[in-house]
Amino acid sequence: MELGLFLMPAAPPERLLADVLDWNLEIIQHADRLGYSEAWIGQHMTSKWEPVPSPQQIIARLIGETDQIKLGTGVEVLYQTHPVRLAAELIQLDHMARGRLLFGFGSGGTPTDGQLYGLDLSKGESQPASREALKIILDCWKEGGPDDFEGEFWSVKKPSYNDRYDWHLKPYAPAEPRIAFAGFMPKSGSLVTAGEFGYIPMSFNVAPDIVSVHWDSVEEGAKRSGRTPDRGQWRQIREIFVADSHADARALAVEGFAGRFWNEYFSIAMDRIGIIDMFRRKDAPQDGKVDAAYLVDNGTWFAGDPGSVADQIVNQYEATGGFGSITQIGFDYAEGEYREPWLRSMELLATEVMPRVNARIGDTSTLARPDAAQ
Numbered sequence: 070m071e072l073g074l075f076l077m078p079a080a081p082p083e084r085l086l087a088d089v090l091d092w093n094l095e096i097i098q099h100a101d102r103l104g105y106s107e108a109w110i111g112q113h114m115t116s117k118w119e120p121v122p123s124p125q126q127i128i129a130r131l132i133g134e135t136d137q138i139k140l141g142t143g144v145e146v147l148y149q150t151h152p153v154r155l156a157a158e159l160i161q162l163d164h165m166a167r168g169r170l171l172f173g174f175g176s177g178g179t180p181t182d183g184q185l186y187g188l189d190l191s192k193g194e195s196q197p198a199s200r201e202a203l204k205i206i207l208d209c210w211k212e213g214g215p216d217d218f219e220g221e222f223w224s225v226k227k228p229s230y231n232d233r234y235d236w237h238l239k240p241y242a243p244a245e246p247r248i249a250f251a252g253f254m255p256k257s258g259s260l261v262t263a264g265e266f267g268y269i270p271m272s273f274n275v276a277p278d279i280v281s282v283h284w285d286s287v288e289e290g291a292k293r294s295g296r297t298p299d300r301g302q303w304r305q306i307r308e309i310f311v312a313d314s315h316a317d318a319r320a321l322a323v324e325g326f327a328g329r330f331w332n333e334y335f336s337i338a339m340d341r342i343g344i345i346d347m348f349r350r351k352d353a354p355q356d357g358k359v360d361a362a363y364l365v366d367n368g369t370w371f372a373g374d375p376g377s378v379a380d381q382i383v384n385q386y387e388a389t390g391g392f393g394s395i396t397q398i399g400f401d402y403a404e405g406e407y408r409e410p411w412l413r414s415m416e417l418l419a420t421e422v423m424p425r426v427n428a429r430i431g432d433t434s435t436l437a438r439p440d441a442a443q
Contacts, residue, residue, distance in 0.1 A: 070386070070430060071106040072423050073396035075143060075306050078110065079330045080401040082117035089120055092403040094130060099412060101135040103419035106394065109143030109173055109249075109271075115181035118334045125162055132166050141171030144251060147199035147206075148177060148186060152223055155202070156209035160238045168242040173249045173271070174203060175259060191342075196258065198222040209236075210244050249304070254344070255279075257286045264290025264298050271304040274398060275347040276369045277385040280305055284390060301393035305385065308370040309397045311378050311417040312410060318372040319365050321414060325407040327370075327400045328361035336360065375417050379425035386430055395426075 074097065080089040097108045110124035121127065128140040145155060163170045176190075176199040177183060183190035188198075201220040208215040208225075214236025218225040228234065245267070252259040253273035263270040264287035272283040284303070291298040308327060312318035322328060336359060339345045345359050353367035364370040371381040382395055397418065402411035 070426055071394040073394050074100045074105050074108040074399050075396045076110050076399040077119045078121050092401055096399055097131055101138040107139035109141040111143050113179050116179055139169045139171050142173045144173035144175035146177040147174055147202035148195040152202040152205035156206040157238055160240055163241045171247045255282050260286035261290035265293045267296055269302045273306050276350045278351050278388050279347055281389040300391045303392035304394045304396045305392050306396045310372040311414045315373045321410050322365050322372045323361045331361045375421040379422045382426050383429050
C-alpha cells in the first residue's frame with residue numbers, strides 16, 4: 070500500500086493566503102522527503118476555509134523543489150475554465166513535471182463557486198458542462214488535437230492548419246492512466262465515471278465501514294465498458310494523526326486545527342446537505358453530535374500511536390476489500406504548539422505505520438487486477 074497526501078487545503082479563515090501557501094509548500098516538501106508517493110492540491114474560489122484557487126501554481130513551484138513525489142490537481146473544476154485552455158495548460162505543466170503530474174478532475178462542490186458562474190450545484194447543473202469539458206480535454210490530448218465540437222456549454226473549431234501552424238501539444242507521457250475522479254456519496258457519479266473509463270477512483274473520508282459502497286459505483290461504471298476494475302488504483306482519503314501515545318494523537322486531532330475545521334466548517338456543510346450520518350461507523354452511537362471528538366473516539370478518524378493506527382488502516386483495508394493507497398488529509402498546523410507534532414505525525418505515519426501495514430497485508434499487486442488470475 071502506498072501513502073499519499075490530500076490538501077483541500079484546509080486553513081484558518083483568518084490566515085493570510087501567502088502564509089497558507091507557504092505552509093502547503095513546506096508540507097509537500099516534507100512529504101517528498103518522507104517518501105509519500107503523491108500529493109493532491111484542491112481548488113476553491115469562495116471558501117475562506119479552503120482558500121487556494123489554483124493548484125497548478127503550487128505544483129509549478131514544487132516541481133523544482135521536490136524529487137520523487139507525484140503532484141496532482143485535486144481537483145480542477147471543469148466548468149470553470151474553457152477546456153482547450155485547461156488542456157493546454159496541463160500539457161505544459163506535465164512537461165515541466167516530466168510526467169510526475171496527476172490529473173484530478175471534478176464538477177465542483179462549493180455552492181458559491183457555482184453561483185459565480187450562474188450554476189446551481191445542488192441541482193447538478195455543473196455536471197453536463199463538466200462532461201463536455203472532459204470530452205474536449207481528451208480530444209486535445211490525442212494526436213492531431215481537438216476536432217470541431219458544438220455542445221450545450223462549450224464549442225471548439227478545428228483550425229485550418231498549414232506547414233507553419235499545427236496542433237503540436239501532447240502530454241509528456243500517456244495521460245489517461247493518471248486521471249482521477251473523487252467522490253463520497255453512496256451513489257457517486259464521479260466514481261462511476263472512474264470505473265467506466267479506468268480512471269483512478271478516490272474515496273473521501275466517510276466512515277471506514279461505509280467506504281466499501283464506493284467500490285460498487287466503480288464496478289457499475291466498469292461494467293458499462295467491459296472493464297475489470299483495479300483495486301490497486303483505489304485511493305481512500307482519511308484524517309490520520311499519529312503520536313507516541315493515543316492521548317497526544319487525540320489532542321492533535323481534536324484540539325488542533327483539524328478539530329476546528331470540522332466543528333466550525335465542514336460538519337456544518339455535511340449536515341446541511343443531509344449526509345452527516347455517513348461519518349458514523351455502523352457500530353458507533355447513532356445519536357448525538359458528530360463533532361471531532363466523536364470522530365476520533367469512534368474510529369472514523371484514525372488517531373493513536375503507530376501500532377493502533379496501523380490496526381485501523383489494516384481494518385479498513387480488510388473491510389473494504391482492499392485498496393492501493395491510503396491518502397492522508399492535510400491541515401494547516403503551521404502556528405503554535407501543534408506545528409512540530411504535526412510534522413512528527415507525518416514522519417511516524419511514513420516510517421513506522423506504513424511498514425507495519427504492508428508487512429501485514431502483503432503484496433497488493435494482485436488486488437482484482439485484470440491479470441490477477443493469470
